[in-house]
Amino acid sequence: MRWCQLDEQKRRFNPIPIWLAVLVSTGIQIASVYKLRQYSIVATDTLILLVGAFEVTLIGAYFMHLKFEQKSLLAVALIPIFIVGAMVFGILASVVR
């Protein structure tokens, strides 16, 4: 049995709900620009970024198959997140004066 047959069944999912969730999320982002931004730019931008993070999580988990991978691969995927966090924080901190 080849490697890709090992847990083939576990790796299958229906992509339509995930796709719809991502599209609806994008819709929420767009709607927030038109409906929410006039009240609070900070709140709107925060919402847009959080929803964007949710979308990326869905894409990563399902379409990039992270949900079906070994936890160790998921753990390693956190390393660049840590580095990115340090970089974003450090670089943007040097702007705030």
Next chain:
Amino acid sequence: MGEEELAPVVKSRPSSQTAFYAILAVLVVATAVLVDLNYGTPAERLVFSEVVIIWGALLLLYFIFNRPFITTGESFRKTESWVKRWLYTTNHKDIGILYIVTALFYAFVGGMLAEFMRTQLVVPENHFLSPLEYNEAVSIHGLVMIFWFLSPLAFGFANYFVPLQIKAKDLAFPRLNALSYWTYAFSGLLVVSAFFLPGGDINGGWTLYSPLTSNTFMPGPGPTLGFAGFTLLIGSITISSINFIVTLVAERGPGVTWSKIPMFTWFILFTVVQMLFAFPDLLSGMFMLIADRLAGTIYFTSTAGGALLWDNIFWFFGHPEVYIVLLPAFGAICEVLPVFARKRLFGKNAILVATFALVVPFSFLVWGHHMFTTPIPPTEKMAFMVSTMGISLPFDVIVIAWLITITGGSLRLKTPFLFALASIVVFIIGGIAGVFLASVPLDMLFRGSYFVVAHFHYVMVGASVFGLFAAFYYWFPRMTGRMYNEFLGKLHFVLSMISFNLLYFPMFFLMDMPRRIVTYNVPSWALPNLLATIGAYIFGAVQFILVANFIQSMRNGPPAPANPWDADTPEWEPEHVFEEVNGGFTTTAKITPALGLGAGNSPPMAKTPALDALRSSEQPATTTQVGPNVVVRHHVSTRPIILSGGISIALLGLAMLQYAYLGLPILGIGATIAVMAIVGWAWDDMNSVFRIPEGITEKWPFNQVSRLKLGMWSLIFSDIILFATILTADAYIRINSPTWPAPNTLHPIVLGAISTFILLSSSPAAYMALDSIRKGSTRGMLSWLGVTLALGSIFDGFEFYEWWQLFSQHMYPSTSNALSTYFFTVGIHATHVLIGLLVMVYLIIKGLKGGFTKSNHEAVEMFGIYWSFVDALWVFIFAFFFLL
């Protein structure tokens, strides 16, 4: 498999290939000559350049359909010549040797530049070099020594010995390994050849501080070519990092658990992890820099970005780079000390934990100490001061462990040990000087002075080079089968140690002399500079002792015993012959030095190939008689060298674009060659000429992850850093900009929303392609791949449409910060999409030829992961430019 089975079915080299090369050469030379002579009118030259491009396109089509560069076993089994072996090899030992020799060549180049600099500074008011020449020498010396000498020398040893130490057959991706080497070799040539182009070479220091490196202050194609060469090198390093990570995780031989991995290999692992995450940051910086120079973006030339943005991007990479250079030498020292002290390495686990848990992560948290004299907030300076002082602690652990190891040992004062000891001594001196620089107030005094020059040369030259010299002498018998001359080795050590300190120690007393001045007239600086220059001359000259010793010893040295130092690491053990025997494998081969100059007192082998080079019988191979009874099989591919050469020529053309009649044809020719090599590469894969075996790694912690998937995820990790840097730079500029267009003013949300809908819809399509082939439906897979291809193409079409709309309104990258960041970021993303589209075309062609089955479709899954990653990136880009 015996040698007889390799009997060649030789196809003579098609005369068309020779004709192709000849035509290419004539065209390049003719183009250069005609343009150089300013021949004809601009219109005539334009016509000529177009003719060249059309020629290139026709040749491309011809060679695609006639497949001239096929490296089938048939046509290349006869590749027995010495030159071809080294040009086409993918064997890890050969490539290791190539790295070492090439690194020494670049050391010679960088060393000559250093001698020029020291000659300029030998006395006050000297005019040996002009200011521009001096700046070029300083800049290229730093770049070449760090990036084309130190790290590649270490990776020469890593290529050779890591697979041996983990009992692997080769690196996980041998052709990519060759590609890494050739891109490295060519990239250095690009940087060095930039001296001869208009504008000269890079002259803004090895830190490439922008806007000093912008068109305003450093115009001309020369510096652009230097930056392009440097960018190519980063590509090489990224490929190499991924290759080593996958190798170390997935290719370890049976029984080689993590706890049994030798220290050198551990330190290479730490190094490549840092490389994987540090270099993409610099890569994005280089892209921005080149875009500023060629495409008119204003990342570093506007006040919103500028010098502080470059500082942040460069040093976020720059400090890990110090450890990237240092750690392989530390690994070598960890190998040498216990062997020559005849004791076990003290505190092995403490060293590993200190390095992996502290040095590696902390290296990404200390970059701000290079910016204490910039206007970053005081709080941030304090944070970086604390983290910088903290990172010295794990190094204390390492040094103390080394000292305890040799204390009370039965020391053998051989050359490798002496160099290892010297490395520790100078590292301590350089390290202590570094602690001063971690302090904000002291750094204010020392920054930009020769004190800093002394500090980092003690660390990077002393500790690193001496450590690698130790490795050189230590492994020389293993690589050549001969012993080196011990007297010459010790002479090299003594003179190196004396001249090194004569060169750099006086610089500690030049703490009031600025490090980047071309001349001086301060009397008190004269003596230290004179001493340093004398030291530089001696230090440079004595390195020829090493070269002479090795050349002489390779030819006439006494045969080396199989294990001359009584070491207990696996590279000294008999090599394994990787022949499957009922699920296991047998060990029959003996030590086989890559340089093929004798196998010491190893017992003769009866026609047994050294199967360290063997990956699969399907791969093309050539044979080389390396001893009376030793035959080494080499797996060859012409693709890496041709691809690297094509990319290099294309980059030369790119740098020359401002001279359109010269740049365009060269760019076209280079791109043609590169595309041909890529097509050939794909052809090889499609026909399993050079097949990487599938399979899960079966190694903790990635027991169920395939090698390709591990490689793909490593690539994605590095791409995450690349895009994070770009988006962080965008955010930085946005925060610093006095104004920024509100949503829906510059970029219509509707257009962006449609693009987003299209791209996000392509991910499920890519998944459906995978799901179809999992069910065995090739037709379904092809249909869904077609849908994905169409959606991706439409998405890129929308992006180009929006670009065209902006251009038609006279909105260019140089118009504003908002447009600069938009064009650049979307452009990089669109390039990713384009790469995905090309991969899809390949998958569809392979699928049409029946290349994927229910049980063999890993490439489709890898593509899906990449494609979805590109989609995920767009989510942030869409939000940043259209919604926020």
